[in-house]
Amino acid sequence: MSVLTIERKILKKNDEVAAENRQLFKENNLYVLNLLSSPGSGKTSLLEKTLAQLNNRIKLAVVEGDVQTDNDAQRVAKYDVPVVQIVTNGGCHLEAKLVQDALVNFNLKNLQLLIIENVGNLVCPASYDLGEHKKVVMVSTTEGDDKPMKYPSMFRVSDAMVINKTDLLEYVDFSMEAVKKNALNINPELRIFETSCKTGEGLTDWIIWLENEIKNNNK
């Protein structure tokens, strides 16, 4: 068995624009989350559950990133929150400049929380800082407990991990202990949540954490 390795390229320019976004968020006292996962882990479902809980007491907005279609933005728009859909048209990740262009559609002064749902991809989006406060990576129980080992960058740069689809645990070969150990080996600071966006299980912890994050940002 042979192993070949190629070099990774980092885009410096993106970091400069991300710093501009970060400054803009600070000036407007706006807390920003970057939500990341494979396709189909449940990012939009978590977003819907979060909007349903928080929309009546927190002023929030959403940026949706997708390769194609505005299906996710349509789902989110039902909650009557401001939403901008970025269609990358084949692009595999959001970049800081795309988010910056999207921001002109919002009245930032009136917002407390902005959630950016990134393109479904466990690789590329890890390299692109958008200026957000926290990155949240989702994995689902149906994807296997080895994902942190196989996509370590994503788990290294994330602040929290949401393990979704806990309602399917009994039907899949997935060890909750193993996925946590694999993730914490890469990033011991990772805050971990276990959720089922289908049954609602575990969502309270997630909502409490998010509200505390926003509160701490407002201090």
Added chain:
Amino acid sequence: MSVLTIERKILKKNDEVAAENRQLFKENNLYVLNLLSSPGSGKTSLLEKTLAQLNNRIKLAVVEGDVQTDNDAQRVAKYDVPVVQIVTNGGCHLEAKLVQDALVNFNLKNLQLLIIENVGNLVCPASYDLGEHKKVVMVSTTEGDDKPMKYPSMFRVSDAMVINKTDLLEYVDFSMEAVKKNALNINPELRIFETSCKTGEGLTDWIIWLENEIKNNNK
């Protein structure tokens, strides 16, 4: 709701190297598959089942593409087939040049089938021709039946689609009819297989198709 669109970049250079690979495969009468999916859809499991069935009657080899770790190559190596692991070290797809570099590790004249397991990613690998005969995209029942609509490029460039994890159908919100309709709307030529790599259901059709492909290539 606003919609922004960015342009997609295509790498011309990659197509030139892919053409060189294609010529090399032709000279050696070697049939090559490019296996694509999200992380955790079951590419390595399908590969293991395929090796177990074909290894005694077809001379085959495997190229494994991963962002990090050689776990998949270790799984495949148990079947006593030649395997090269490409670690992209953060890169989100295989390119024709990486495959070309890997090929020097094999005795191509002695092989009938080469399976390339691409990096787990439904976006970027769609744009990179590796010189293969056919692209096979996998989706699993736990990812949602909307994936063809949201990642249309991948389904447009693929020749076959394997719908995996049929053993979980009764526990998830997934319509077999919808996923097929969504995929065939994008690519009416798509050959479709339904499999459970866990129970073995549906694998016979897949194996028969693959053997026919190899036979037709040898004519």
